[in-house]
Amino acid sequence: GENVEQHPSTLSVQEGDSAVIKCTYSDSASNYFPWYKQELGKRPQLIIDIRSNVGEKKDQRIAVTLNKTAKHFSLHITETQPEDSAVYFCAACNTGNQFYFGTGTSLTVIP
């Protein structure tokens, strides 16, 4: 099946700085890449997604880039705030509509 790798596993940034999380995937047929934010004990919440026919997508402070050739995609959060602190997961969706998740990044924004 698909193998999704995510880095870094932990990330601490000062409030106002940017945070970048990177993921790679193995299945070239994967064509949909969502990012989820999960707070402790809660369900994952979709924050942004990108499809394979797009290279970049932005939503306010959050942006995602996709390089299909290299099979990697990244999440960029600008002007970080303490409430951005959570665990972030990338995922790759294959043609069977199965989602495979990265190992997660624990983001801490220091006030």
Place this chain on the structure above:
Amino acid sequence: GAVVSQHPSWVICKSGTSVKIECRSLDFQATTMFWYRQFPKQSLMLMATSNEGSKATYEQGVEKDKFLINHASLTLSTLTVTSAHPEDSSFYICSAGGHVNSPLHFGNGTRLTVT
């Protein structure tokens, strides 16, 4: 829209007993639902894909006789952990998506503690 309801949210059971977890799509029909397992501070591991009206597809390493999945209708999938043991203690989350390559919507998850 796209609400997924999961019950129970927390269950404690004794070793050897079976536990059933329900996952319902409340405002859309889901021909496919997915079951994930999450250990503390770890990622979501896909366990199986639940297909309405047919057998579930299990990921490699997941025992189908241990984790029974039934998807009897377009809005309900159940996961039964049979003969539970302490190592089965985990956070189980179901999810469903309305269309191919569209976001997954997650249930609230079920925290299973086997004593």
